[in-house]
Amino acid sequence: MTDVKELIQGKIKTFGNNRTALMPILQAIVEDKNHLDEEDMIEVADALDISTADVYGTATFYTFLDTIPRGKYVIRVCKTISCHMAGKDEIFDTLKDVLKIKEGETTPDKKFTLLIANCMGWCHKGPVMLVNDDIYTELTKEKVIDIINEYQEK
Numbered sequence: 397m398t399d400v401k402e403l404i405q406g407k408i409k410t411f412g413n414n415r416t417a418l419m420p421i422l423q424a425i426v427e428d429k430n431h432l433d434e435e436d437m438i439e440v441a442d443a444l445d446i447s448t449a450d451v452y453g454t455a456t457f458y459t460f461l462d463t464i465p466r467g468k469y470v471i472r473v474c475k476t477i478s479c480h481m482a483g484k485d486e487i488f489d490t491l492k493d494v495l496k497i498k499e500g501e502t503t504p505d506k507k508f509t510l511l512i513a514n515c516m517g518w519c520h521k522g523p524v525m526l527v528n529d530d531i532y533t534e535l536t537k538e539k540v541i542d543i544i545n546e547y548q549e550k
């Protein structure tokens with residue numbers, strides 16, 4: 397994990413010391429430590445000279461900017477209509493069974509978090525899920541079990 401101050405300064409060098417840097421900074425922090433906490437948001441607000449409410453508002457608006465601790469691998473199953481019709485319920489139930497957690501929960505070993513998400517733009521290949529930034533399409537129960545097994549071994 398990189399020091400948050402260093403991350404912020406790195407992004408400020410690229411995007412400047414203004415609001416344009418806000419999203420890249422928040423994304424970099426989430427990428428590095430999987431979530432944003434209150435101290436991070438205060439740090440960002442100070443660095444960009446904007447209010448913490450502004451930072452908090454942005455962070456909580458985007459579902460991909462997690463503000464609570466997540467597992468190493470965040471699984472997001474698409475719930476939108478095409479994936480729903482293609483069988484997302486079976487995929488989600490399989491994940492719940494395999495991981496032994498419910499929606500929004502993280503496994504006790506902090507490895508997996510299971511979430512539901514909106515359309516990811518792969519509607520023609522549903523059902524789909526994301527594991528961190530990796531997309532998995534045309535899922536079946538068997539495919540999901542194989543994917544989770546692969547991540548278990550990482």
Ligand code: FES
Pocket residue numbers: 474475476477478479480514515516517518519520522524
């Ligand atoms: S409906 Fe699932 S990716 Fe679009």
